[in-house]
Amino acid sequence: MSTSDDYEGAARGASGDVARFEDGRRGPVAAFHHALHTTPALVPLLVLVAAILAFGALEGSRFFSPFALTLILQQVQIVGIVAAAQSLVILTAGIDLSVGAIAVISSVVMGQFTFRYGLPVEVSVLCGLALGTAIGTLNGWLVAVMKLPPFIVTLGMWQIVLAANFLYSANETIRSQDIAEQAPLLQLLGTTYNLGSARFTLGVVVMIVLVVVLAYVLRHTAWGRHVYAVGDDPEAAELSGVNVRFTLISVYATAGLICGIAGWALIGRIGSVSPTSGQLLNIESITAVVIGGISLFGGRGSILGTFFGALIVGVFTLGLRLMGADAQWTYLLIGVLIIAAVAVDQWIRRVSA
Secondary structure: OOHHHHHHHHHHHHHHHHHHHHHHHOOHHHHHHHHHHHOOOHHHHHHHHHHHHHHHHHHOHHHHOHHHHHHHHHHHHHHHHHHHHHHHHHHOOOOOOOHHHHHHHHHHHHHHHHHOOOOOHHHHHHHHHHHHHHHHHHHHHHHHOOOOOHHHHHHHHHHHHHHHHHHHHOOOOEOHHHHHHHOHHHHHHHOEEEEOOEEEEHHHHHHHHHHHHHHHHHHHOHHHHHHHHHHHOHHHHHHOOOOHHHHHHHHHHHHHHHHHHHHHHHHHHHOOEOOOOOOOHHHHHHHHHHHOOOOOOOOOOOHHHHHHHHHHHHHHHHHHHHOOOOOHHHHHHHHHHHHHHHHHHHHHHHHHO
């Protein structure tokens, strides 16, 4: 046999071994694991569908009514928007504990600039969005350039922004009636639209559009691929030509802008401008992200999963309320889902290794 024949036979043998190895893995468990690995939003989607069917079976027409189902969207709109910002940061293997405070201070600036300084509402809204973007940019600069841990940076920023919020506003709430009479644009995202017996707000529309846009950007643009690359391995990403500093700063800046939008939506949701609103947005946004299947280690997950995660919380909250259950059951079940989501993520990573 010639040398070329030896090489050809060895190649056939090697390819045969690989084929047998792949065939051995193609059992139900391996196929399910592959689906979870390639489609991170699959698990929260399945949980969401199961929860809807379960509560629908228990409560029937009360839960499946268009009003009840659209009420879930209204309840999660603020958390959904803030969770979208949190998702971007966590995809880079970071975390932002200041998102809730940024949203609230953005809303306070919009209200105070309008009523205290008499600026046009449009200018005040832009100033609130600009402030959110600036705070996010500062977070990103401290993480990317100063190399400070994201947890510490955003924990400190949360305290600073929270204190600045109360000091600047003097703990003053701008009433809903005053806003409706003098600056209705501040409540724009709370505008309600009826479609039959279903009821939507403009804030819900903004949340859905934001999720769709971010899903496209993360999946089909170079910037989106860079976000995943930085979260997966920043050193390898930098060696492959990714500007890690710019990517991190732009992620935190974008998160800050999204939080500013959430602040505007918050005014529309509650009607007033209150420095004490949105106290749980930090925890709720992280909850939606984790249940939505985005890995806390970065580099894996999808914004659609976060959207499903926020909806899961809304479904459990409304379903248990219709059943007359104690509100503590909601926290208990959500806590179980958080631990289960992290366990699934660890399983996927361990099997993929």
